[in-house]
Amino acid sequence: MTLVHGNVSIPVSLIIEYELRTPILESAGQVVRRLELEELYGTQDGTSKLLFWAFADDFDAFEDALASDGTVESHTRLESFTDRSLYGVTLTDEAAAKLTYPLAAEYNVAIIDITLTDEIVVSARVPSREALLEYRKRCLEKGVGFRVRRIYRENEAEAETETERYGLTEHQREALQTALDSGYFDVPRKATLSEIADELGISDQALSARLRRGQANLLWQTIAGETS
Structure with a gap:
């Protein structure tokens, strides 16, 4: 989608919120209220x-969990407050192979926010639906689960879920x-x-009906809508 301002076409980005299923910090993350990513970077080596x-009630317990987390090579507490502490964590090579940041950069997906509570929730800006689909496909190929929660235009006042958008x-x-x-x-x-x-956990017949009706709704809201 593009907006036209005078004679200049301005593309409107999509904002997507999605869940990632990855082993990175999965074990250590269970002993904190939430984790909020500040930065991810590669060192010279x-x-x-x-x-x-990290937002927690017991940071000593969290650091014990970091020490036993199989995805963590080493960790350092950098700064502390009453309810939160800033950590630097070096990942193992196996964990680093599950990172999706390189794929995000390849498809011009700009990460806005990453939070880990019961699951990893990411907010990002994507240039198009095609880029989103390719990015998601590549994440799945890496063995990283990817489920879209909601997607909306950057200029929309309120987020509109895909379920609402397509009548599913x-x-x-x-x-x-x-x-x-x-x-x-x-x-x-x-x-x-x-x-x-x-x-x-449903019957073959129930699943078949859901797929048929869901696909019909998608077609009516997309292809059929474009010809009306």
């Missing part, structure tokens, strides 16, 4: 470091997302209808 704020029920969205992630729509298919139904 090729290691990857995270700089983040939450069950339809969940079924379509799970089928997509599992490779059900790939050629050849990488998962069967029964396998996906088992994952969702």
